[in-house]
Amino acid sequence: MVRSSTTGHALLGLLALRPSWTATELADQISRNMRFFWPRAASRVFAESKAAVDRGWALSRSESRAGQGAPRRTRYRISAAGRQELKLWLASPPRGTVLECEALLRVLLADLGTVDDLRRAIESVGDDADELFSVASMVGSEYLEGTAPFQDDVHVRALVFDYLAGFATFTHDWSERSRAYVDSWSGMDPEARAEAGVGLVRRSMAKFPRQREHH
Amino acid sequence: MVRSSTTGHALLGLLALRPSWTATELADQISRNMRFFWPRAASRVFAESKAAVDRGWALSRSESRAGQGAPRRTRYRISAAGRQELKLWLASPPRGTVLECEALLRVLLADLGTVDDLRRAIESVGDDADELFSVASMVGSEYLEGTAPFQDDVHVRALVFDYLAGFATFTHDWSERSRAYVDSWSGMDPEARAEAGVGLVRRSMAKFPRQREHH
DNA sequence: ACGCACATGTAAGCAGTTACATGATTTG
DNA sequence: CAAATCATGTAACTGCTTACATGTGCGT
Numbered sequence: 409m410v411r412s413s414t415t416g417h418a419l420l421g422l423l424a425l426r427p428s429w430t431a432t433e434l435a436d437q438i439s440r441n442m443r444f445f446w447p448r449a450a451s452r453v454f455a456e457s458k459a460a461v462d463r464g465w466a467l468s469r470s471e472s473r474a475g476q477g478a479p480r481r482t483r484y485r486i487s488a489a490g491r492q493e494l495k496l497w498l499a500s501p502p503r504g505t506v507l508e509c510e511a512l513l514r515v516l517l518a519d520l521g522t523v524d525d526l527r528r529a530i531e532s533v534g535d536d537a538d539e540l541f542s543v544a545s546m547v548g549s550e551y552l553e554g555t556a557p558f559q560d561d562v563h564v565r566a567l568v569f570d571y572l573a574g575f576a577t578f579t580h581d582w583s584e585r586s587r588a589y590v591d592s593w594s595g596m597d598p599e600a601r602a603e604a605g606v607g608l609v610r611r612s613m614a615k616f617p618r619q620r621e622h623h
Numbered sequence: 624m625v626r627s628s629t630t631g632h633a634l635l636g637l638l639a640l641r642p643s644w645t646a647t648e649l650a651d652q653i654s655r656n657m658r659f660f661w662p663r664a665a666s667r668v669f670a671e672s673k674a675a676v677d678r679g680w681a682l683s684r685s686e687s688r689a690g691q692g693a694p695r696r697t698r699y700r701i702s703a704a705g706r707q708e709l710k711l712w713l714a715s716p717p718r719g720t721v722l723e724c725e726a727l728l729r730v731l732l733a734d735l736g737t738v739d740d741l742r743r744a745i746e747s748v749g750d751d752a753d754e755l756f757s758v759a760s761m762v763g764s765e766y767l768e769g770t771a772p773f774q775d776d777v778h779v780r781a782l783v784f785d786y787l788a789g790f791a792t793f794t795h796d797w798s799e800r801s802r803a804y805v806d807s808w809s810g811m812d813p814e815a816r817a818e819a820g821v822g823l824v825r826r827s828m829a830k831f832p833r834q835r836e837h838h
Numbered sequence: 839a840c841g842c843a844c845a846t847g848t849a850a851g852c853a854g855t856t857a858c859a860t861g862a863t864t865t866g
Numbered sequence: 867c868a869a870a871t872c873a874t875g876t877a878a879c880t881g882c883t884t885a886c887a888t889g890t891g892c893g894t
Contacts, residue, residue, distance in 0.1 A: 421732035498736030517636035521713030562820035605777035
């Protein structure tokens with residue numbers, strides 16, 4: 409069975425963008441640029457870098473550095489086979505999007521806890537949004553000023569930016585809306601709350617696009 | 624070090640909702656109700672069910688069924704310690720939301736592949752949205768008719784519904800918008816494309832909410 | 839009677855994480 | 867010059883997935 413190793417291909421993509429990278433540079437780049445849609449620990453990047461060499465997708469060279477006893481640093485560059493593999497992968501169908509939201513799980517089970525537990529879960533989704541906003545503000549400004557790393561790729565990176573900005577906005581709005589919704593419970597009896605719930609479902613569904621036809 | 628085992632607590636939440644469950648019922652429930660924000664394979668549910676017993680959170684009883692050689696089926700119910708643990712967990716801070724979108728990774732690296740590769744990546748995000756819409760339409764109708772399983776929890780489940788509906792809508796809109804954006808490239812030179820990219824970033828940022836003050 | 843799907847798991851293996859190690863560099 | 871931080875990894879562990887096993891019931 410062949411596991412797809414998306415992370416390995418993410419690495420391969422970076423290797424193709426510049427002639428040579430150290431493992432730490434790769435780890436930093438993944439952490440800075442991909443963490444919101446492909447979050448991986450640095451140790452994973454180190455392991456995948458070695459694996460890429462084993463697979464023949466990259467070449468490595470161990471360089472000694474200034475200090476005598478300093479740990480040797482490994483520098484990677486992509487191979488012809490790596491470029492070939494990358495093109496094949498880019499042409500293959502992407503895996504589906506995966507969302508993991510523990511806060512939403514807590515909301516689902518909210519009746520088993522307190523209302524304050526629920527409020528905290530809703531709040532934490534708002535915090536997620538805030539973090540995204542604050543990073544996006546900085547990155548976005550760089551693009552506007554033309555000083556971003558990989559500024560040459562704005563035409564495609566803008567799409568990623570737009571996605572993440574949209575995600576942050578939607579998430580932020582949900583959190584605010586939900587906070588107000590829970591606040592509105594005070595003084596409601598269970599039937600009124602149930603009615604409010606049905607009303608919320610109805611409003612959500614009203615925004616669905618018309619079903620597209622299959623042709 | 625203590626791993627949080629969110630999946631185990633998700634299970635515990637289900638166990639608290641009904642007096643008794645078979646492992647397969649638990650797996651089905653997680654697959655149906657949680658798969659869009661906490662997707663886990665059935666085999667994981669089987670393993671966590673056993674682990675819950677080992678931790679003292681649940682009790683299990685192995686029942687024999689009709690046929691002689693039929694595999695024995697295990698029935699689980701929550702313990703007092705399990706209810707206690709569940710309350711503690713619900714009061715603890717949730718982990719941050721994690722998004723994994725391979726399609727977005729492909730968009731980021733799109734310059735290394737063909738424009739059609741990029742189109743397919745964008746399209747696949749639209750497909751994700753369509754699947755969510757089709758499930759949400761069915762589930763939503765049940766809530767409106769009052770026939771949903773766990774209808775008593777509409778007042779909180781509506782929040783989860785609203786989140787997923789919003790996610791589907793945002794995702795769908797991004798896919799359409801991005802398709803049009805890429806289509807607009809025909810006949811543009813690289814500078815014009817870069818300018819279009821910067822314009823997209825600018826429009827995305829314009830929608831950011833004002834930064835909240837820390838008090 | 840035969841084939842197929844379903845129910846109820848088990849087994850093997852990989853991807854990913856946290857924790858730690860070690861010397862260099864910077865900083866107060 | 868001691869303390870904190872950084873660079874560059876390694877080690878140990880675990881959650882999760884895919885693939886498989888085995889027997890039952892059902893449709894035809």
